[in-house]
Amino acid sequence: MQDLWLSFQQLMDPEYLLSHGGFYIVVLIVFAETGLFFGFFLPGDYLLFLAGLFCALGKIDVDIVTMYLGILGAGILGNFTGYWFGYRTGPMLFKRKDSLLFKRKYVIMAEEFYQKYGGTALVIGRFVPIVRTFAPIFAGVVKLNFRKFVFYNVAGALLWVSLLTLTGYFLGVKFPAIINYVEYIIVGLIVIAFLPIVIALLKRWLKKRNK
Numbered sequence: 001m002q003d004l005w006l007s008f009q010q011l012m013d014p015e016y017l018l019s020h021g022g023f024y025i026v027v028l029i030v031f032a033e034t035g036l037f038f039g040f041f042l043p044g045d046y047l048l049f050l051a052g053l054f055c056a057l058g059k060i061d062v063d064i065v066t067m068y069l070g071i072l073g074a075g076i077l078g079n080f081t082g083y084w085f086g087y088r089t090g091p092m093l094f095k096r097k098d099s100l101l102f103k104r105k106y107v108i109m110a111e112e113f114y115q116k117y118g119g120t121a122l123v124i125g126r127f128v129p130i131v132r133t134f135a136p137i138f139a140g141v142v143k144l145n146f147r148k149f150v151f152y153n154v155a156g157a158l159l160w161v162s163l164l165t166l167t168g169y170f171l172g173v174k175f176p177a178i179i180n181y182v183e184y185i186i187v188g189l190i191v192i193a194f195l196p197i198v199i200a201l202l203k204r205w206l207k208k209r210n211k
Contacts, residue, residue, distance in 0.1 A: 056172025086140025
């Protein structure tokens with residue numbers, strides 16, 4: 001049990017993943033987090049940022065172009081997989097029982113986000129943990145026009161990967177000493193990423209309280 005917990009901690013530690021897993025583990029995690037319903041707990045935004053930063057500082061044996069294209073491809077393919085899963089599963093997904101790797105409330109959260117923003121939820125949702133995992137799945141459930149899905153999928157991936165990975169890279173090139181403050185950067189990115197979820201949950205709680 002202790003070994004299992006240690007493995008989970010390592011899986012959630014982006015520095016460990018980059019140092020020991022390298023390029024392939026980053027690509028695999030991005031794919032899982034952007035399309036497989038059990039990937040919602042995986043590190044996302046800060047992993048992309050650190051991937052770019054590590055490329056700039058030579059802490060990973062891959063150049064920034066390969067890293068960028070690999071993450072981009074994984075993010076796009078992950079969403080296609082999520083869409084296909086949602087399309088095949090349909091409304092039955094809402095009746096699935098909760099388990100360790102599946103929470104129905106997250107599907108409902110993605111549904112509310114999608115209903116609010118429409119297809120652009122696939123773009124905006126890239127920057128929101130949990131939503132970026134379930135938004136493409138829900139798009140498949142409601143059978144969003146495939147051409148529109150392709151557009152939002154690619155546009156969202158380009159924006160997400162470019163903003164985070166390239167920001168990490170160029171900051172690393174310009175300010176190499178930033179690696180000494182990486183823990184603070186990770187905390188800051190986590191707070192920013194989860195802020196929309198906290199706000200949404202707070203609004204829901206206040207709405208129920210006022211009824």
